[in-house]
Amino acid sequence: MLLPVISEHEGALRFSVFIGLFMLFLSWEWLRPSRPPNANNMHRRLTNVAMMLINTAIMRLLFPAITVASAAWANGQNIGLFNTFTPTVLLSLIGSLIALDLIIYLQHLALHKIPLLWRFHRVHHLDMDLDTTTGVRFHPVEAIFSLLLKVLAIVLLGAPVVAVILFEVTLNALSLFNHANINMHQKLEPLLRFLLVTPHMHRIHHSVEPTEYSHNFGFNLSLWDRLFNTYLGVAKNGEQKIIFGQKSLQNTSATGSLSQMLKIPFRVLK
DSSP, rough: HHHHHHHHHHHHHHHHHHHHHHHHHHHHHOOOOOOOOOTTHHHHHHHHHHHHHHHHHHHHHHHHHHHHHHHHHHHTTTHHHHHOOOOOHHHHHHHHHHHHHHHHHHHHHHHEEEEEEEEHHHHHOOOOOOOOGGOOOHHHHHHHHHHHHHHHHHHHHOOOOHHHHHHHHHHHHHHHHHOOOBBTTTHHHHHHHHBBBOHHHHHTTSSHHHHHSSSSOOSSSHHHHTTTOOOOOOOOGGGOOOOBBTTOOOOOHHOOOOOHHHGGGGGGGO
């Protein structure tokens, strides 16, 4: 009964969850921040949100509901792994969620390791502060690449429509969560980190130090970093002393400007 309802109201569900969590984490940052925000924080946040609006407009114009449509098409044509082996609905659902999360981890790894992809992904890493809005700061070219890779994965897996919707909702939610400038209880955070990527874990990935930002690539499950030996539990100088951004461009007028952010992938940086 619940699954058809989720499929029918996919757009409203995703939007409602996103807005609700976006406001929740912004409020949490204000009430209990991990680090005090910088003086130019409001301008930087608005710029990050503007980037998100550009990406949303592009996706709605060029690729409306493409992930859900791809899943429906693959299931209708009996294409993909889970359509070939026809496991139970529950196994297909769980298997799809885990497999898609692994693919996002591998994609993130590729974005760092392949120079052409890194040019676009570094726009995300050039943010010199870290908060909820960093979780929506992605260059449009990277956003399109990520979307097309997800579509390919969905078709090859034969992922159920409801699994795709739940994964998209979860991915958006945890991207906001693990970038949020929130301070978690010191006893709760290690327990949660055992399963999920937490803000304390992900902040290390946004360090200017290559030995730190080359770790902790997970977005949802922390399992993959542990499994593939890319996990780093503690920053060299402690979390509070992490410098965010990239050494190649520590300039707020460039990294916080929307027009400059769009041009950065085409600039030569060290």
